[in-house]
Amino acid sequence: MADLSALRSMNRLYYVLLGVAGLVTLAGLYAVHMMESHGHIITGMNNQIVWGLPHVFAIFLIVAASGVLNVASIGSVFGKAIYKARAPLASLLSIAMLSGGLAVLMLDLGRPDRVIVAATNYNLTSVFAWNVVLYSGMFSLVIVYLWTMMERRMNIFNKTAGLAVFAWRFILTTGTGLIFAFLTARQAYGSALLPPMFIVLSFAWGLAVFHVVQTVIYAWNEKALNPDILHRKKNLLGVFIIGSLYMVAAYHLTNLYFAHKSAFEAFILLDGGIFPSLFWWGYIVVGNLLPLALIYVPGLGKTKCVMAASLLVVVGAFALLYVFIIGGQAFPLNIFPGYEVSSSFADGQIASYHPSVYEYLLGFGGLAIAFIITTVSVRVLNFMPQDKPYISD
Numbered sequence: 001m002a003d004l005s006a007l008r009s010m011n012r013l014y015y016v017l018l019g020v021a022g023l024v025t026l027a028g029l030y031a032v033h034m035m036e037s038h039g040h041i042i043t044g045m046n047n048q049i050v051w052g053l054p055h056v057f058a059i060f061l062i063v064a065a066s067g068v069l070n071v072a073s074i075g076s077v078f079g080k081a082i083y084k085a086r087a088p089l090a091s092l093l094s095i096a097m098l099s100g101g102l103a104v105l106m107l108d109l110g111r112p113d114r115v116i117v118a119a120t121n122y123n124l125t126s127v128f129a130w131n132v133v134l135y136s137g138m139f140s141l142v143i144v145y146l147w148t149m150m151e152r153r154m155n156i157f158n159k160t161a162g163l164a165v166f167a168w169r170f171i172l173t174t175g176t177g178l179i180f181a182f183l184t185a186r187q188a189y190g191s192a193l194l195p196p197m198f199i200v201l202s203f204a205w206g207l208a209v210f211h212v213v214q215t216v217i218y219a220w221n222e223k224a225l226n227p228d229i230l231h232r233k234k235n236l237l238g239v240f241i242i243g244s245l246y247m248v249a250a251y252h253l254t255n256l257y258f259a260h261k262s263a264f265e266a267f268i269l270l271d272g273g274i275f276p277s278l279f280w281w282g283y284i285v286v287g288n289l290l291p292l293a294l295i296y297v298p299g300l301g302k303t304k305c306v307m308a309a310s311l312l313v314v315v316g317a318f319a320l321l322y323v324f325i326i327g328g329q330a331f332p333l334n335i336f337p338g339y340e341v342s343s344s345f346a347d348g349q350i351a352s353y354h355p356s357v358y359e360y361l362l363g364f365g366g367l368a369i370a371f372i373i374t375t376v377s378v379r380v381l382n383f384m385p386q387d388k389p390y391i392s393d
Contacts, residue, residue, distance in 0.1 A: 010220070018375060021368040028365015031358035032107045043359050048351035049329045054108035056321045057363035060205065061101030061370060062176060063198055064317070065094045066138075066169040067206020072145070073169075076162025082229050085385045087162075089217075090210060091146045092377050093370075094169075095139065097209070100370035102135060104362055127178050134172045141165050150381070173199045180328075187264035188328025193254060197247040201317070204240035208313035211237065213374065215307045217384060225303065234306045238295040241313065245288050248320070264331050267350075268323060275327040278319045287316010326353055 034042060045052040068090050075084030106112045123129045145165045148158040177195030184190040211233065218225050252269065255261040268275050291309035294300050330351045377383060 014375070014379070018372065021371045021375070024361075024368035025365050025372065027361045028104075028107075028363075028368065031361035031365070032112075034358055035108075035362075042356060044353050044355045045359075046351065046353070048332075049326060049353045051325055051329060052108070052353065053322075053326075053355040053359040054104050054362045054366075055325055056318060057366050058101045058105040058108065059176065059321055059325065060314075060317055061097045061104070061366055062135075063173060063202045064205040064209050065097035065101060066173045066176075067202030067204070068093045068097065068210050069142070069165055069169045070203055070206055071210050073162060073166040076145075076159055077166050082232065086210070086214070088146060088149050089214065089378075089383045089385060091142050091149070091165075092383050093210060093213060093374060094142050095146075096370040096373035096377070098135065098138060098142075099373055100366040100368075103369055104366035108362060127175065127182050131172075131175050131179070134168075134175045138165075138168055138172050141168050169202075170199060173202050180324075185333060186328050187261055187331055187333060188268070188324065191251060191254065193247070193251045197251055200240070200243045200247045201320075204237065204244045204313055205317045207233070207237050207240055208310040208317075211306060211310035212314070214385065215303065215310075217378060221384065230303060230306060234295050234309070237306070237309065237313070238292060241288055241291055241295075245284075248283075260334060263334070267331050268327050272327060272331075272350075275323050275330075279323045282319025283316045283323065286312055287319060288313075291316075329353075 043052060071083055071090040072087035072094075074080045075082075075087045106115060122132070141161070141164050145158075145161040148154040148161045174195040177198035180189040181191060181194040214225070252265060255265050266272075268279060270276055291312045294305040294309040294312075330353060332349060332351070
């Protein structure tokens with residue numbers, strides 16, 4: 001009788017969470033309607049900062065969607081059994097986050113009704129046109145990959161599909177990095193280090209999201225994760241965090257080497273107001289040092305610590321993207337080095353940006369879309385990792 005009562009309580013909680021996510025999604029659609037009706041003047045964006053807070057959410061979801069497939073690739077491509085058992089869930093998360101990220105991206109840019117034009121008229125010299133192919137290709141390949149895992153007669157094609165997804169996700173994340181690497185109109189961008197930096201960041205962010213979702217699923221089903229599996233995965237997360245920290249450090253050190261970027265680096269790292277605080281405290285401390293301590297300090301590294309470390313990595317990811325995207329646009333372009341530039345159009349001045357409630361609603365709406373796709377799919381189909389039975393003490 002107690003078990004039946006607990007089951008009913010869990011069912012009620014499931015529908016409550018689903019209802020809340022649905023309301024958040026509707027709030028995001030309301031924000032889109034308001035921005036379409038009144039224009040982006042109701043947001044904090046302006047002529048200098050054209051990619052606002054929704055782009056922070058969108059880029060995180062897209063990059064993490066690529067990185068979470070690393071779990072599947074280790075299993076299918078490299079034959080690691082404990083990761084192969086998690087490949088269906090990782091693939092589902094990739095589709096869910098890519099859906100949420102692209103929804104935010106398309107709705108934030110304006111005129112979503114013209115997406116058919118972008119899909120049928122390609123400008124092969126535009127990196128944005130390349131990404132139309134990359135995103136649609138990723139959806140198609142991951143769906144086929146899931147099919148080879150969940151349909152027994154298609155299992156023979158699983159490794160081939162896994163290899164295709166493994167290669168495509170590298171290309172997709174490279175394409176995301178190239179959006180900024182090819183953009184020379186801002187001091188923050190135009191660096192060849194950005195594509196590999198985004199690839200390494202995707203490893204950490206994707207695995208962190210996977211840890212959070214997996215932990216919640218296991219807790220929901222009252223199951224315990226085998227400590228050996230937890231130990232291997234938390235160590236892998238630690239390696240990815242260190243790699244991410246190295247790539248971000250290399251990016252900033254490279255910028256510091258060039259005289260024409262020194263002013264921008266001083267702005268981002270020292271005297272840029274909120275941006276240095278977000279970088280040092282939000283990304284370095286909260287998003288890297290604290291997670292590494294939770295993972296590697298003796299006596300820690302348990303399930304709750306790894307869950308906390310993963311959540312902190314996600315928080316740090318948002319802090320870094322805010323600094324990179326918003327801070328990179330806020331700093332003025334140095335068109336004439338060595339000369340002071342001023343005009344009525346605010347040339348040479350730091351741009352201000354204060355995100356509006358509509359931008360928050362749209363960003364969280366993307367997260368809600370990913371949440372709905374994941375929770376409904378996990379409930380309807382069997383995405384639970386199939387490990388050997390383990391009973392906790």
